[in-house]
Amino acid sequence: MNHRRVGVSHIPSYALYLLAGVLCVYFLFVLARAFKESIIIQKRDRINIVYYGRETELISIGLTDGVHYIVSFSQNNKVSVPGGYGRYNVGALGKLAALEKTPDLIGKTFSSMISAHVDYYILPKEPEVYSGEDTDSPMFSQKSAISQMFSGSFVTNAHIFDKLYIAFLLSQRRQKDFAVLRSLSEEGEDGNINFSERRFLKKFKGFFYHQSLRQEEKEVQIVYHRYSAATTLSRVIEGQGVRVVDLADGSISEGRKKCVLTAEDTTGKTIHYLARMFNCDVQKGSPEASDIKLVMGTELTEQWK
The missing domain is CATH 3.30.420.590 (Nucleotidyltransferase; domain 5)
Structure with a gap:
């Protein structure tokens, strides 16, 4: 009986190089994102x-x-x-x-x-x-x-x-x-x-202020559907040197998962700081009661209630 010898298949070298390249690109992407979000940049x-x-x-x-x-x-x-x-x-x-x-x-x-x-x-x-x-x-x-x-x-x-x-x-x-x-x-x-x-x-009060936020003098309105979460959030925001001028009960925040920040000027330090702090979406608009309107979503409400 003739026995046929089966050779062990090898992964082509170009495939290994391709895999290594993909992993390197992914690793660099993760590092770049971590660096962008780091306090060195912020x-x-x-x-x-x-x-x-x-x-x-x-x-x-x-x-x-x-x-x-x-x-x-x-x-x-x-x-x-x-x-x-x-x-x-x-x-x-x-x-x-x-x-x-x-x-x-x-x-x-x-x-x-x-x-x-x-x-x-x-x-x-x-x-x-x-x-x-x-x-x-x-x-x-x-x-x-x-x-x-x-x-x-x-x-x-x-x-x-x-x-x-x-x-x-x-x-x-x-x-x-x-x-x-x-x-x-x-x-x-x-x-x-x-x-x-x-x-x-x-x-x-004032010991933990961020002076750059205080000097920008932006005022914030918080729209909520759970008052206890809004009051806690308000204290934390004001502790950064940002003035909260109004807490508004609104059904607009119900059913919305993520919080949303609305302002005419979306390039300022305050709105970007709040967006990073609470993982909020940012949109351009014209808040009536303040410079920045923060609409609490269900995620933020559950975290701070």
Whole structure:
């Protein structure tokens, strides 16, 4: 019996080159998009970073005014968690975010707490339920802050270019460069000790402003169909130095998935900042009550209610 020898087929070399070329183009595209969306290109006035863990702190770096803050938070204070989750201890937020598989909860919760946008968060992949009080002498560890940014044991929303730039900024800072802002609390009707957004906003209003947005002096109207989401969003926007002049109840926002920003001038810093912050579509139009009209869609409403 004759046995026919079957040769092993090989992928043609030109196909391998083509595949390698496609992968290179895709890789360059991903890098270019990450670079375009990075803080290096966006040129913000201030960056707010939450380090969540056994010692939870906010680090705020002023890029234009050279004023930097550090805030320590009590793990035992209860806070309102945007998204309809109710109130949780600060020390349990990481567990909640892990169970819900929504690490963005950390950024949104602390944004609501300080009434200003938290740009980046860093938290353990496997968080515990933490306890402990805040301190009036929070420590800034340059080595720890940078290493957590790149560690595989931590989760962050910072992309590679953001990480590199933040690491550079942190490497230039020392403990003495940071002014300490105290976390503020109050006793609730149920006897629990709650973080007080009201007291924190009253005492530190303006500390987290972006001066370029404030100088542009654009006014914003928010159109909503859930008031609680609109009030939280309003506090965060005003914490950036943008004035919110009206909250309008409108059915126009119902059934619309994405939020929409409308303005006659769609080239300004404020509208582009809001579009990036809340992932909104931008359209040209003539708002009647303000310079910019923000119509909340269902996604934004669910995130901030």
